[in-house]
Amino acid sequence: MEWAKLAPDVFKAMWQLEQAARQGLDPALCHLVKIRASQLNHCAFCLDMHTKDALAEGESVERIIQLSAWEESRHFYTRKEIAAIELTEAVTVLTEGFVPDAVYEAAAAHFEERELAQLIALITTINAWNRFSVATRKVPGHYKPAGAA
Structure with a gap:
């Protein structure tokens, strides 16, 4: 299903939310968040897209x-990135309960309040994109990052 064509106003609103959520956040951090949430949500289309975008931007x-084994590979990431990854997992997997206080506090220690609000918006947005892509059976493998040949 090409939901973006069938519900163009929804797609446009999602795209605007995506743009707003990323403001003020490090692009490399945004990629890590999007990739980790997409891994947890088993969204192959978004994994294809966001890993290619991250690579194209120098990741x-x-x-x-x-990233899928970050707990055993912490040395690849900064403390701030780890806090964002932990928060991404807690917000993405809400079936396990609320975001634990320790996870929120760790994120709050690394992000200014406005930046933390942006990060939560970004996590929420990628989770919505994942659900649209998984529900409509978006096929991975065809995405090309901007500027790719």
């Missing part, structure tokens, strides 16, 4: 590969 293959 290392090693950090992308290790």
Whole structure:
């Protein structure tokens, strides 16, 4: 299903939310958040897109590969990135309960309040994109990052 064509106003609103959520956040951090949430949500389309975008913007293959096992590979990420990854997991997997206080406090220690609000918006947005893509059976493998040949 091409939901973006069938519900163009929804797609446009999602795109605007995406743009607003990223404001003030480090692009590399945004990629890590999007990739980790997409891994947790089993969204192959978004994994294809966001790993390609991250690579095109200079992210290392090693950090992308290790992201699914970040707890054993912490040395690849900054403390701030770890706090964002932990918060991403807690917000994405709400079936396990609320975001634990310790996870929120760790994120709050690394992000200014406005930046933390932006991060939560970004996490929420990628989770929505994942659900649209999984529900409509978006097929991975065809995405090309901006500027790619």
